[in-house]
Each structure stands twice: as C-alpha cells, then as structure tokens.
Amino acid sequence: MNDMRRAAPGRIRIIGGSLRNSRLEVPNLPGLRPTVERVRETLFNWLAPVIDGARCLDLCAGTGALGIEALSRGAAAVQFVERDARAAQALRANLARLKADGGQVAALEAEAFLRGTAQPCDVVFLDPPFALELWPALARQLEQGGWLAARAWIYVESPRGPAPALPPNWQLHREGQAGEVRFALYRRALPLS
Numbered sequence: 001m002n003d004m005r006r007a008a009p010g011r012i013r014i015i016g017g018s019l020r021n022s023r024l025e026v027p028n029l030p031g032l033r034p035t036v037e038r039v040r041e042t043l044f045n046w047l048a049p050v051i052d053g054a055r056c057l058d059l060c061a062g063t064g065a066l067g068i069e070a071l072s073r074g075a076a077a078v079q080f081v082e083r084d085a086r087a088a089q090a091l092r093a094n095l096a097r098l099k100a101d102g103g104q105v106a107a108l109e110a111e112a113f114l115r116g117t118a119q120p121c122d123v124v125f126l127d128p129p130f131a132l133e134l135w136p137a138l139a140r141q142l143e144q145g146g147w148l149a150a151r152a153w154i155y156v157e158s159p160r161g162p163a164p165a166l167p168p169n170w171q172l173h174r175e176g177q178a179g180e181v182r183f184a185l186y187r188r189a190l191p192l193s
Contacts, residue, residue: 017072034063054122064091066125080105119147127157135164141168152188
C-alpha cells in the first residue's frame with residue numbers, strides 16, 4: 001500500500017506498455033493510497049532497460065498498480081502479495097478483466113509470504129504501509145531468504161526524509177521525492193562473505 005496523504009481514487013490508469021490507458025478499479029479501503037502516475041512514470045523510465053522478461057515481486061501490493069505496470073511493460077511474471085482480502089480480491093478482478101497473464105495474487109501478510117519457498121526475483125517493489133515501518137524487517141527477509149536475484153533491482157517507497165534502514169549491499173541507483181513520499185531504486189550487490 002502506498003501513501004500520498006489522500007483517499008484512494010475509484011480508478012487509476014496504467015501509463016505505459018500493452019495495457020496503456022487501462023483503468024484499475026480501486027476499492028475504497030482505509031490506508032490504500034496508490035503510487036501516483038508521475039512516480040510510476042519515473043520509476044518505469046528507470047527500469048525500462050531491465051523490465052522486459054523480468055520476474056517481479058510486488059510486496060504489499062495494495063492496488064497492484066506497480067506490478068500491473070510491470071506486466072504491461074513486458075515483465076514475464078509478477079507475484080502480488082497483499083494482506084487485505086478485499087484489496088487482494090480487487091487485484092485479482094483487475095488482472096482477470098485486463099487479461100494480464102503472468103500475475104499471481106497471494107492474500108497474505110508480507111512477512112508470512114517471505115517465510116515460504118523463495119523464487120529469486122529480478123525486480124521487487126517494496127512499498128509497505130507507512131505507519132507499520134516494515135522496511136528493515138522485509139528488506140532483511142528479502143535479502144536473507146533467497147528472494148533476490150544476484151543483481152536484483154529493488155524499488156522502495158517511504159515517507160519523505162531519511163531512507164529506511166536497508167541491507168548495506170543495496171546500492172542506491174536513483175531517487176526522487178513527490179509530495180510527502182521518497183521513492184528510490186536500489187541495485188543489489190553480492191554481499192561480502
């Protein structure tokens with residue numbers, strides 16, 4: 001789930017790729033705040049050289065806008081993880097309506113999902129509910145649990161201000177700010193033994 005300090009709109013738009021201009025139905029749920037278009041556009045400009053054929057993980061997916069944008073732009077597969085059953089159901093409905101092949105939805109807490117069998121991902125979207133401050137714990141699980149490909153890209157959305165504590169081998173590639181949100185793309189380096 002994302003935070004832009006406003007209520008979720010009823011619909012948001014996919015901005016690029018094969019599903020460009022498609023609308024996602026967004027349920028009216030407390031705390032559900034989709035990543036705004038200009039941030040998604042910037043992020044996917046950054047990811048353009050690597051998204052085609054990528055295996056992605058949309059952790060704390062909320063509306064699934066980031067993962068669906070990835071599918072629209074050629075990602076091979078996206079695993080969506082969303083704890084709220086209503087948001088997960090809306091995400092499944094949007095994927096089915098858009099015929100967005102390659103998307104799977106798990107209605108689970110992110111921490112519980114990451115305790116499962118890992119499948120290394122090329123791109124991870126890490127955007128937990130801001131109030132829960134889950135970045136360090138989820139980043140540690142991603143890094144130690146085998147969820148990241150050797151040179152994975154990790155997108156982190158957090159409140160404006162200092163970056164959350166992340167593994168030292170996640171190297172900042174690009175970052176920006178929009179309103180009260182800091183967004184950043186990291187590249188995983190192999191940890192030193």
